[in-house]
Amino acid sequence: MTSEHYAVLGYVVSLIILAGYGLKVYVGHRRLNHRDGHK
Amino acid sequence: MTRKRNNLLLAYWLITLAAFVATTAMVIAYTPTEATMGPVQKIFYIHLPVAINTFVGALVVFVASIGYLWQRKMWWDDLASAAARVTVVLCSIVLLTGMTWGKSAWGAWWTWSPRLTFSLVLWLLYVVYVMIRPSIDSAHRRAIVSAVYGVIAFLDVPLVWLSTRLMPDIHPTSIEMTGPMKMTLLAWFVPVTLWTVGTLVGRYRLNVRQRAAQREMEQEEDSQAAGAGGVA
Numbered sequence: 001m002t003s004e005h006y007a008v009l010g011y012v013v014s015l016i017i018l019a020g021y022g023l024k025v026y027v028g029h030r031r032l033n034h035r036d037g038h039k
Numbered sequence: 040m041t042r043k044r045n046n047l048l049l050a051y052w053l054i055t056l057a058a059f060v061a062t063t064a065m066v067i068a069y070t071p072t073e074a075t076m077g078p079v080q081k082i083f084y085i086h087l088p089v090a091i092n093t094f095v096g097a098l099v100v101f102v103a104s105i106g107y108l109w110q111r112k113m114w115w116d117d118l119a120s121a122a123a124r125v126t127v128v129l130c131s132i133v134l135l136t137g138m139t140w141g142k143s144a145w146g147a148w149w150t151w152s153p154r155l156t157f158s159l160v161l162w163l164l165y166v167v168y169v170m171i172r173p174s175i176d177s178a179h180r181r182a183i184v185s186a187v188y189g190v191i192a193f194l195d196v197p198l199v200w201l202s203t204r205l206m207p208d209i210h211p212t213s214i215e216m217t218g219p220m221k222m223t224l225l226a227w228f229v230p231v232t233l234w235t236v237g238t239l240v241g242r243y244r245l246n247v248r249q250r251a252a253q254r255e256m257e258q259e260e261d262s263q264a265a266g267a268g269g270v271a
Contacts, residue, residue, distance in 0.1 A: 003077035003143050010082040010139035011066070014089070014132045015059065018234055021128045022052075025241040032248050 051237055058230035062223070070223045073214075079143040083214060084223050086136040088231040089129050096126035096235065097161070097196050100168070104189030107182055116182035117250065119189050121242035123168045125235060130162040145209070153202040154210035161199055164192040178250075 001009075066081050073080035103119035106112070137155065138148045149155065168188055175181035203210050216224065 001143075003079040006139050006143040007078045007081045010079075010136045011063070011085060013135055013139070014085055015063075017128060017132055017135075018059075021125075022234065022238055022241075025238055025245055028245045029241070029248070032245070032252060035252065 051233070055230055055233040055237060058233060062226045062230055065223045065226055070219050071217060073220075076144055079140055080214070082136050082140045084227045085231070086133065086140065087224060088228045089136070090133045091228070092231050092235040093126055093129040093133055093161070094196055094200070096122050096129055096239070097165070097193055099239065100126060100165070100189045101193035104186035104193075107186040108190075111179075111182075113178070113182065113250065114247065116178075116185060117246035118243050119185060120169075120172065121239055121246055123165050123185075123189065124242055125239050126165045127162065127169055128238075129235065130158070130165060134158060134162055150209055152209045153206040154199065157195060157199040157202050161192075161195045164195055168192060 062084070066084055070081060070084070072078055099122035100119045103115045103122060107115035107119065137158070141150065141155075142148045168185065171188075172181055172185055175184055
């Protein structure tokens with residue numbers, strides 16, 4: 001792998017982790033909203 | 040009220056997304072390639088802001104833990120727990136970007152240098168914080184154990200910060216940067232800090248809501264049990 005490949009790998013992995021955790025928190029809220037809506 | 044808040048939240052996350060897109064474009068098109076290390080040096084623009092935000096996350100855990108021990112209010116525990124989770128996510132990125140850079144620059148994914156070792160210890164400390172919480176049933180006991188642990192775990196942050204100054208270390212202490220490089224580095228603090236604040240607040244609100252839902256469920260179970268007792 002070249003220096004450029006490592007740079008791209010670092011950014012892609014980082015952005016996926018950030019997006020993934022942000023999405024996890026969002027889904028947590030959605031689940032509670034869904035639960036509240038069914039009461 | 041809820042609609043207005045949802046619109047504000049949507050605007051906040053759209054601004055954050057736009058900042059990530061703009062700063063990524065800066066890295067690709069605007070920032071020059073460093074002569075010695077080549078393109079992999081560009082990892083530094085995300086690595087440093089995420090590292091600083093990791094320290095901020097750990098500081099929030101520390102302050103919220105002291106707040107809980109002082110006032111015994113559960114919202115401090117909700118805040119500390121939210122910050123610990125965000126710290127784990129950020130510290131994971133610090134380690135991964137550092138390892139990727141190290142593989143290209145040093146030819147090895149990992150070396151046991153003081154900065155890397157203390158960073159790994161920091162990550163492990165907050166992973167353990169998040170993992171031990173569900174194993175304690177009583178909410179107040181969990182909050183006390185977490186708060187004491189949160190205060191002690193923070194002691195590793197100054198060690199990470201000072202490791203390259205106090206001990207011989209392979210980790211770079213400073214990098215010579217041109218104007219566009221400094222601009223890109225500063226620009227990356229915007230999306231990373233927006234993400235940290237937004238996710239921390241989102242996770243805190245989720246903790247508060249989950250606690251309220253749990254309490255409601257327990258009250259329902261208690262009233263059902265009392266009703267069943269009355270019939271019998």
